[in-house]
Amino acid sequence: MSGAPRIAVITFPGSNDDGDAMLALELLGAEPVRAWHADAALPDGTAGVVLPGGFSYGDYLRCGAIARFAPVMDAVGAFAASGGPVLGICNGFQILCEAGLLPGVLRLNRGQQFICADVTVRVESTASAFAGAWEVGQELVIPIKHGEGNWFGDDNLVAALEAGGQVAFRYLDDVNGAVGRIAGVTNEAGNVLGLMPHPEHAVEELLGPTGGVPVLAGLIEAALAPATVG
Amino acid sequence: MKATVLIRPKQGILDPQGEAVGEALRTLGFAVSGARVGRLVDIEIDTEDPAEAQAALDRMSRELLANPLIESFTIELEDGA
Numbered sequence: 254m255s256g257a258p259r260i261a262v263i264t265f266p267g268s269n270d271d272g273d274a275m276l277a278l279e280l281l282g283a284e285p286v287r288a289w290h291a292d293a294a295l296p297d298g299t300a301g302v303v304l305p306g307g308f309s310y311g312d313y314l315r316c317g318a319i320a321r322f323a324p325v326m327d328a329v330g331a332f333a334a335s336g337g338p339v340l341g342i343c344n345g346f347q348i349l350c351e352a353g354l355l356p357g358v359l360r361l362n363r364g365q366q367f368i369c370a371d372v373t374v375r376v377e378s379t380a381s382a383f384a385g386a387w388e389v390g391q392e393l394v395i396p397i398k399h400g401e402g403n404w405f406g407d408d409n410l411v412a413a414l415e416a417g418g419q420v421a422f423r424y425l426d427d428v429n430g431a432v433g434r435i436a437g438v439t440n441e442a443g444n445v446l447g448l449m450p451h452p453e454h455a456v457e458e459l460l461g462p463t464g465g466v467p468v469l470a471g472l473i474e475a476a477l478a479p480a481t482v483g
Numbered sequence: 484m485k486a487t488v489l490i491r492p493k494q495g496i497l498d499p500q501g502e503a504v505g506e507a508l509r510t511l512g513f514a515v516s517g518a519r520v521g522r523l524v525d526i527e528i529d530t531e532d533p534a535e536a537q538a539a540l541d542r543m544s545r546e547l548l549a550n551p552l553i554e555s556f557t558i559e560l561e562d563g564a
Contacts, residue, residue, distance in 0.1 A: 314522075315550055351550070358552045365499045405496070405553060430497070 257284040258476035260301040263329070263345075265290040265320050268307035270342065270453060277453040278303070281466065283473045290323040301338045301476030302329055304345025306398075306451055316359060316401045317347030326352060338382050338475035339445045340468075343399055346437070346447030355440055355447045356414060357406040359399075363430025367400040371462055373425040374436045374450055380418030381443035382478065383471030393464030395450035397428065402449040404431040404438070414438060422448055444475070484531055485561040486540055490549045491521035524548055533560055 260283045264271045271287070278285040286296045290309075295302065310319035320326070326348075333339045333354055341349040349355040362368060376391040378384070406414065411433055414420050422437035429449075437448030452465025492498040498519050505518035526543075528536050540558045549556040 314547070318547065318550070358550050360497075360553060361499050363497065363499050365503055403499075407552070430499075 256477075257282055258300040258473055259284045259286055259296065259298045260303060260472065260476055261286055261288040261295050261299045262303045262305055263288045263290060263325055264305070265307065265309035265323060265344075265348075267309040267311055268305050268344070270306035270344075270451065273451075274303050274305045274342070274453040277456045277465065277469055278473070280456055281469050281473055283469075283476070288325060290320070290325050292325045293328065295325070295328045295332055299332065299337070301472050302332060302340070303472070304329070304339070304341040304348050305453070306343035306345060309344055309348065312344075312401070315351065316344060317349075317351040320344075320348045321352035330354065333440070333445050336442070336444050338472055340383070340472045341445070341447035342451055342453065343397075343402070343449055346449055347401065349445060349447045354445050355438055356410055356419070357404050357435075357438060359401050359449070360403040360405050360430075361401050362399070362403050367398070368402070368429060369396070369398040370428070371396050372428050372436075372450060374422040374448075374464070375425060377420045377423045378418035378439075381421060381439040381446060382475040383421075383439070383443075383446050383468070385474045386470060387467055391467070392425070393422075393450075393455075393467060394462035395452055395455045395464040395468070396462070397450045399429070399449055402429045402431065404435045404449070406432055406435075411435075417441060419443075421446055422450070446472075484528055484533070484536055486526045486528060486536060487559045487561075488524045488526060488540060488544055488548050488556055489521060489559070490524070490544075490554050490556045492519055493553055493555050496553050521554075536560060
C-alpha cells in the first residue's frame with residue numbers, strides 16, 4: 254500500500270468521532286481503514302490503531318467499562334503488546350484506561366458539567382513513539398468535549414508517570430479537575446497514547462485551531478516505524 | 484440466589500455528584516454535612532451455594548462492576564433465597 258501507513262479506526266456502538274478521525278488521518282497522509290467492534294482481528298496490514306471518541310455502549314456502568322470487552326479489544330491488546338502504536342481519543346482514552354492499557358481512570362468533571370471548548374495543552378514529554386516531531390513545552394490548541402475527562406491516579410501512580418515521562422500532555426489551565434492537570438498519558442513502553450482533547454477536530458485552519466496535527470502526525474510517524482500485523 | 488453489590492467512591496476521592504447532592508439537600512434546609520453517591524447492582528446468580536456465589540460476586544466486582552482505583556464495593560447476599 255504505497256507509503257501511507259494503514260491505520261485502523263475502530264467503531265464501537267456509540268462511537269461518533271470515527272468519521273472525523275478517518276477524514277483527519279486521510280488529510281494527513283495516512284490510509285485510514287474502518288474496523289468494527291465485533292471483529293476478531295484488525296484489518297490486514299494495520300500499522301496503527303485509533304480508538305475514537307463517542308459514548309460507546311451508552312457509557313453504561315462507567316465510561317469505557319463495557320467497550321473493553323468488545324471482541325476487537327483482544328486484537329488491540331495484542332497489537333499494543335507487540336509494540337504497535339495505539340491512540341485513544343476521549344472515549345477511546347477511557348476505554349484504554351478501563352482495559353488496563355493505560356494508567357489511571359477518567360472521572361466525572363469536577364464541575365459536573367459537560368465541557369465543550371478549545372483548550373491549550375502543553376507537550377510535557379517526548380518519551381513515546383508518537384513524539385518524533387514534538388518538543389517539550391510546545392503548546393497545542395485542541396478542542397475538548399467531555400463530561401468525564403477528569404483524569405485520576407493516586408499519588409504513587411502520578412509520581413511514577415511524571416518520573417517516567419508518561420505524562421504526554423498537560424492542560425495549561427485546570428479545566429476539569431484532572432490530577433496534575435493531566436490531559437494525556439502514555440503507557441510505560443510509549444506505544445499507547447490516550448488524551449481527552451480531540452486532535453481529529455483540529456486539523457484544518459478553515460475550521461479553527463490546528464493543534465491536532467502534531468498529535469495525529471505522531472501516530473502516523475509511529476505507524477511507519479514498527480512491524481505491521483496481518 | 485440474589486445478591487446486591489454496593490459500589491462507593493473510595494474514601495478521600497472527590498465525589499462531584501455527592502457534593503452537588505449535599506449542596507441541594509442543604510438548600511432544602513436539611514442539616515447535611517456530606518453526601519456520597521455510589522451505585523447499586525442487584526444480581527441473580529445461578530447457584531445456591533453461598534460460598535460459590537460470594538467468590539463469583541467478588542470477582543465480578545473486581546473485574547467489572549467497580550474500578551478499584553476509585554471505587555470500593557460491598558457484597559450483600561440475600562438469605563434463604
